[in-house]
Every structure is written in structure tokens, then in C-alpha cells.
Amino acid sequence: MGNSNRQKRHQGIPEPLSEAHIAKLKRKAGLPVDDVPETKKRKAPNGKAAKANGKSKDTKAPQPLPVRNAKVAKPKSKKNKPEPELDVDDMSDGIGSGFSDEELSGLDGEDGLKDDFLGSDDSVYDSEGENERRAMFSEDEDDSDAEEKLTAANIVGLSRKLDKEKAEEEAAAEAELQETLQTNIDIPHVLEDGTEEEQNKPLLAPDLQLLRQRISDTIRVLDDFATLSEPGASRSEYTAQLLKDICAYYGYSEFLAEKLLNLFPPREALAFFDANETPRPVVIRTNTLKTSRRELASALINRGVTLEPVGKWSKVGLQVFESNVPLGATPEYLAGHYILQAASSFLPCMALAPQEGERVLDMASAPGGKTTYLAALMKNTGCIFANDPSKTRSRGLIGNVHRLGVRNVIVCNYDARDFPKVMGGFDRVLLDAPCTGTGVIAKDPSVKTNKTEKDFITIPHTQKQLLLGAIDSVNHAGTGGYIVYSTCSVSVEENEMVVQYALKKRPNVRLVSTEIPFGKEGFTAYQGKTFDKSLSLTRRFYPHTLNLDGFYVAKFHKIGPTPANLVKNGSESTPRQQDEVFDKTPILADDKTPASAVADDDFGGFDDDEDAEYMQRAKRNAMRKRGLDPKALEKPKAQNKAKSDSSEVKAKAKTTNGSKTKSKSKSKA
Numbered sequence: 017m018g019n020s021n022r023q024k025r026h027q028g029i030p031e032p033l034s035e036a037h038i039a040k041l042k043r044k045a046g047l048p049v050d051d052v053p054e055t056k057k058r059k060a061p062n063g064k065a066a067k068a069n070g071k072s073k074d075t076k077a078p079q080p081l082p083v084r085n086a087k088v089a090k091p092k093s094k095k096n097k098p099e100p101e102l103d104v105d106d107m108s109d110g111i112g113s114g115f116s117d118e119e120l121s122g123l124d125g126e127d128g129l130k131d132d133f134l135g136s137d138d139s140v141y142d143s144e145g146e147n148e149r150r151a152m153f154s155e156d157e158d159d160s161d162a163e164e165k166l167t168a169a170n171i172v173g174l175s176r177k178l179d180k181e182k183a184e185e186e187a188a189a190e191a192e193l194q195e196t197l198q199t200n201i202d203i204p205h206v207l208e209d210g211t212e213e214e215q216n217k218p219l220l221a222p223d224l225q226l227l228r229q230r231i232s233d234t235i236r237v238l239d240d241f242a243t244l245s246e247p248g249a250s251r252s253e254y255t256a257q258l259l260k261d262i263c264a265y266y267g268y269s270e271f272l273a274e275k276l277l278n279l280f281p282p283r284e285a286l287a288f289f290d291a292n293e294t295p296r297p298v299v300i301r302t303n304t305l306k307t308s309r310r311e312l313a314s315a316l317i318n319r320g321v322t323l324e325p326v327g328k329w330s331k332v333g334l335q336v337f338e339s340n341v342p343l344g345a346t347p348e349y350l351a352g353h354y355i356l357q358a359a360s361s362f363l364p365c366m367a368l369a370p371q372e373g374e375r376v377l378d379m380a381s382a383p384g385g386k387t388t389y390l391a392a393l394m395k396n397t398g399c400i401f402a403n404d405p406s407k408t409r410s411r412g413l414i415g416n417v418h419r420l421g422v423r424n425v426i427v428c429n430y431d432a433r434d435f436p437k438v439m440g441g442f443d444r445v446l447l448d449a450p451c452t453g454t455g456v457i458a459k460d461p462s463v464k465t466n467k468t469e470k471d472f473i474t475i476p477h478t479q480k481q482l483l484l485g486a487i488d489s490v491n492h493a494g495t496g497g498y499i500v501y502s503t504c505s506v507s508v509e510e511n512e513m514v515v516q517y518a519l520k521k522r523p524n525v526r527l528v529s530t531e532i533p534f535g536k537e538g539f540t541a542y543q544g545k546t547f548d549k550s551l552s553l554t555r556r557f558y559p560h561t562l563n564l565d566g567f568y569v570a571k572f573h574k575i576g577p578t579p580a581n582l583v584k585n586g587s588e589s590t591p592r593q594q595d596e597v598f599d600k601t602p603i604l605a606d607d608k609t610p611a612s613a614v615a616d617d618d619f620g621g622f623d624d625d626e627d628a629e630y631m632q633r634a635k636r637n638a639m640r641k642r643g644l645d646p647k648a649l650e651k652p653k654a655q656n657k658a659k660s661d662s663s664e665v666k667a668k669a670k671t672t673n674g675s676k677t678k679s680k681s682k683s684k685a
């Protein structure tokens with residue numbers, strides 16, 4: 017079995033829906049059958065080309081003029097390929113473009129996905145051409161025409177005669193077709209009969225096969241509404257029926273099904289709902305801090321694990337095709353040579369592109385899949401603050417950091433909305449935001465029913481606050497100044513609307529390319545709302561096109577400090593940030609103030625006051641770099657002293673109060 021077939025089976029890209037039935041009906045009615053692959057007909061001897069053109073026997077379709085170069089038929093055949101509205105270009109750019117990874121070649125005997133990833137079969141066009149050429153010189157040709165054919169002078173006349181005949185026959189066929197259209201067309205009966213009350217009765221045991229058929233029929237009608245809709249029925253009636261059936265068939269709340277249905281054209285929506293029923297492939301990320309992909313692949317293959325490269329775009333990802341061993345318990349896993357991770361999780365890290373030696377903040381980091389990837393990209397240099405307010409989830413993060421041999425991470429537990437108050441000056445910030453999870457329904461089907469309208473208000477609200485915090489924590493003047501915002505949701509409320517909000521509230525940031533060469537562009541308009549044009553630089557990833565989790569990635573560049581008055585004046589400011597802006601862009605060592613500029617000129621002279629100012633500035637910078645609030649320096653010494661005196665007294669009092677108190681104060685320390 018080739019890679020592409022395996023990929024299709026395991027990655028669960030939904031099969032395009034069968035059009036055979038409607039094609040049959042259309043042929044019966046003498047309608048052109050544009051969307052049905054004609055593979056079999058093309059292979060038929062003597063290439064009955066009239067059939068391939070969608071004309072039935074009965075319509076006495078004219079024979080086509082002989083075509084010497086059979087390849088002219090090719091574009092037409094291509095047009096006739098089934099069109100499941102999938103992101104073919106994206107697939108070929110991304111996963112499907114062949115993993116000719118030198119590291120892996122020969123390890124599992126697979127060259128990766130081929131160009132026929134979607135099952136296109138160009139070879140049929142060649143065989144069609146061959147048949148047509150043979151028919152042209154066949155002994156069955158009419159001898160009575162032979163003389164005319166051989167007379168060069170008659171060629172023009174003959175050609176005109178044939179053209180005329182052809183035109184007449186075509187006109188007759190068209191008239192017949194119109195007549196058939198009026199009388200014989202088989203319109204699927206999709207809309208439910210009965211009163212509204214009867215229609216709303218829940219189906220106790222829905223017949224899934226019938227439901228599926230009706231969903232397919234409804235989508236066909238919506239695709240070709242003018243021809244296939246019942247007289248007098250409106251498009252919205254069909255859409256309502258589709259929504260109802262999708263809820264019953266896949267088990268979604270009507271609220272969520274409608275939200276998701278609105279994201280796509282109906283046929284693509286069906287592919288999306290189908291893809292949510294199939295698990296995404298198991299993927300492992302090689303921990304390059306400890307091993308290479310080649311070494312890891314060979315070790316796992318020796319253990320009976322069948323692997324495939326995830327894609328050209330990831331030099332570390334390996335897709336697990338089959339495994340007889342538990343992947344979370346192999347010696348390689350325990351030694352930290354890999355982590356089990358969704359391929360989509362690579363994307364925001366790749367977009368952030370942290371550099372060696374930088375200072376990075378991972379704002380919502382547990383359980384650390386992305387933190388540890390960032391650490392590997394930075395080759396364990398620089399410093400990553402891995403934050404997550406959930407201490408329980410942070411245990412997983414700490415476990416991963418240790419297991420994977422990461423040495424440049426500091427774990428902290430803040431609500432990241434407060435982060436700019438805590439510290440700043442980061443070169444890059446990753447905000448992999450908490451979200452509704454509408455991109456990972458395959459992993460967590462409870463999302464189908466447990467997400468309410470309220471969630472799509474409160475969660476985006478938090479996301480907006482977090483994103484402003486991320487922006488205000490970045491140093492615009494250093495090597496980076498980048499912020500990546502990502503969610504595993506496909507909803508516009510959590511993606512484009514959050515990004516649009518940040519652009520409005522922080523004019524000191526711009527969207528830049530994620531540099532991810534696949535995925536769909538973010539929306540620049542949606543349901544009557546328009547967003548900044550630069551939103552097209554953000555990327556949407558869908559399970560039905562790329563077989564990745566549904567995911568969203570936006571990358572910002574900060575080009576200046578946040579104006580201090582901005583939040584106060586903003587009409588939609590969020591409650592937590594109404595009072596102050598905490599832009600922690602640090603004062604750089606080489607910042608010139610008028611005082612220091614004078615000092616430069618006065619080289620050699622010493623001035624105690626000036627030195628004190630320098631020292632104070634250096635202390636403030638050092639505190640910021642250590643993540644401390646430099647305002648603490650400004651507290652009057654006397655007050656500090658009084659405080660420390662009183663705490664000394666308290667501590668002394670405690671030590672005299674027996675061993676229990678002693679151990680308590682020790683553990684506090």
C-alpha cells in the first residue's frame with residue numbers, strides 16, 4: 017500500500033461524497049455530468065467521447081470531429097474531477113508535498129507522500145487520447161466519405177458541412193435537454209413534511225443511514241439550488257434542515273453546529289464535521305536536545321514502530337503509523353528523546369522563531385509541549401519563562417522540562433493578565449491561549465455540547481486581556497519584538513476578533529507573516545464584520561484539509577512602546593487594565609539620557625551625584641532583568657528599615673514559640 021493511501025486512511029481525510037446517484041439521474045435526463053469522474057468511460061475501447069461529454073445515447077449526440085492530438089481532451093477531464101472543496105494547494109505545499117527527507121530515507125522504505133496524495137489519477141487522460149487516435153483511423157470509418165476526405169480542395173467545404181451538422185445536432189440536443197429538464201428531473205425530497213410541531217419531535221432512534229443520505233442530498237441541492245430545489249422552497253429552509261440533521265447525526269448542540277456550519281460552504285462544512293469524527297494521527301517530536309531524528313527513528317523502528325515523516329515543514333516531527341509498544345513508556349520516551357505532540361503544536365513555535373540567547377515568555381505554557389520545543393529551537397540557551405496559573409498542569413510542565421533535558425526554563429504560576437506588572441523586556445512572547453477547543457473536537461467530543469454562547473463571550477474576553485498583556489511584555493527595541501498568538505479553536509470570536517481588538521488597542525503592533533507556507537488565510541470579513549486587511553497574514557488550519565487539529569496562528573511585531581494614556585482613553589478597555597499600562601520595555605544599557613550624555617563629554621571627571629544616578633539606573637535595570645519591580649527601590653529607606661526590624665522581632669518571637677512554629681517558619685522560608 018502506498019503512502020498516500022495509508023495517509024488517507026489514518027489521517028482520516030474524509031472521502032468526497034458519492035455523486036454517482038445524481039450523475040445517473042442527470043445522464044438519464046440528458047443533463048451534462050460535469051462533476052463526475054469519467055474514469056471508466058475514458059478507459060472504454062474506442063473512447064465513446066460523446067458519452068464523456070455528458071450526452072446520453074438517446075439524445076443522439078453528434079460524433080465529435082476527429083482530434084489528432086488526443087491531449088486536448090485533458091483540460092476538460094481535469095475540470096471533470098470531483099471537487100471536494102478541499103485545500104489542495106495547501107496540502108501539496110504542506111503535508112502532501114512529499115517527504116524526501118534525507119535523514120529518513122531508507123529507514124522505513126517509504127519516500128513520503130506523493131503528488132497523488134488526493135488520489136488524482138492523471139493516467140486515465142492518456143489512455144483516453146490513445147483510444148480516440150485509434151478510432152480516427154479505424155476500418156469502421158464510412159468509405160463513402162473517403163474520396164471527399166482525400167481531396168484537399170474539399171477540405172474547407174467538408175469542414176463547414178460537418179460544422180453545420182454538428183450545430184444542428186447540438187441545437188436539437190439542447191432543445192431535448194431543456195424539455196427533459198422541465199419534465200424529468202429527479203429533485204431530491206429533502207424538506208420534512210408535516211406540521212412544525214411534528215417536525216420538531218426528537219427522533220428517538222435516528223436512522224443514521226437515512227440521515228446521512230438526507231445530509232448528502234441537502235448539500236447537493238444547496239450546491240445546485242436552481243436545478244435541484246423543490247418548487248417554492250427557500251435556501252434557508254434547506255440550511256435549517258441541514259443544521260438539524262447535522263446535530264442529530266454528529267451529536268452537536270444546535271448553537272455550536274450553526275457556528276461551525278457558518279465558517280464554510282456547506283460541502284466543506286460536511287468535510288469538517290466528518291474530520292472531527294476521526295482522530296488525528298499520533299505524532300512524536302524528536303527532542304533535538306538529546307538525539308537526532310535519524311537516531312530516534314531507527315531506534316523506534318527497531319522496536320516495531322512504523323513511522324512516517326510529518327512533513328517537509330517540520331524537521332522534527334514523525335507520524336506514528338503503527339506501534340506495538342506503548343509510546344509513552346519506551347526507553348527512548350523515558351530518556352526524553354521525544355514527546356508525543358500534535359503536529360499543529362509545532363506551528364506557533366515555528367512562527368515565533370526564537371533565537372539563541374534570547375529572553376522568551378511562554379504565557380500559558382502547561383503542560384509544556386511548546387515550551388520544550390522553544391527550548392530546543394534555542395538550543396538550551398537564553399531564558400524561557402514558562403508561565404501557567406494552574407499548578408496542577410504545571411506539574412506536567414515541570415515533568416516534561418526535566419525529562420527532555422531542558423535547562424533554560426524558569427517555571428512560574430501567574431495569571432498572565434498580570435504578567436506585565438510582574439516583569440517585561442522579553443524578546444518574544446508566545447501566547448497559546450486558553451480557548452473553547454473547537455479545533456480539537458476529535459480529541460474532545462464533549463466540546464460538541466458543552467460550549468455555550470457565554471463561553472464564546474467570556475473566553476475571548478480573557479484572550480483579549482492576555483494578548484494585550486503579551487504585547488506589553490515585549491521589548492520592541494531588541495533582537496525580536498515578536499508576539500505569537502495561537503488557539504486550538506476555529507471560531508472567529510477567538511481568533512480574528514481578538515487580533516482585531518489588539519490592533520485597535522495597541523497601534524504600536526503590526527501583523528507580520530507567520531512564515532508558515534500552508535494553511536488558509538485568516539478572515540478579513542465575516543458575517544458583515546470587516547477586519548483589518550492585514551488579518552490575511554494570519555493563518556487558519558483545519559482538520560479536513562491538512563489533517564491537523566483546527567488551529568489559528570497570528571504573529572505581531574511590536575514597533576514602539578505602548579502609549580501610556582492609551583488604555584485610559586480606550587472605550588472598550590478591559591476591567592483589569594483600566595488604570596495603568598504596564599509596558600515593560602526595558603531601558604537599555606546604552607540608552608542616553610541628557611545627564612549621561614553630559615557625563616560622556618566629561619570623560620575623566622568624577623561627580624558623586626552623577627554616579628549615584630548611574631548606580632540607581634543600573635540597579636533598576638538589574639531588577640527589571642531579574643523580573644523585579646524597580647519601584648521597590650524608591651521606597652524610603654526608613655520605612656524599609658522599620659519593616660525589616662519588625663519582621664526580625666516577629667521572627668524572633670516565632671523561634672521562641674516551640675518546634676511546631678519553628679518548622680512552619682522554616683518551610684515558609
Ligand SMILES: C[S@@+](CC[C@H](N)C(=O)[O-])C[C@H]1O[C@@H](n2cnc3c(N)ncnc32)[C@H](O)[C@@H]1O
Pocket residue numbers: 361379380381382383384385386387403404405406409430431432433448449450451478482
Ligand atoms: C492551550 S493550553 C496551553 C498548552 C501549552 N502551550 C502547551 O503547548 O503545552 C492553555 C493554558 O492556558 C492556561 N491558562 C488559563 N488561563 C490563564 C491565564 N489567565 N493566564 C495564563 N494562562 C492561563 C491553562 O491553564 C492552560 O494550561
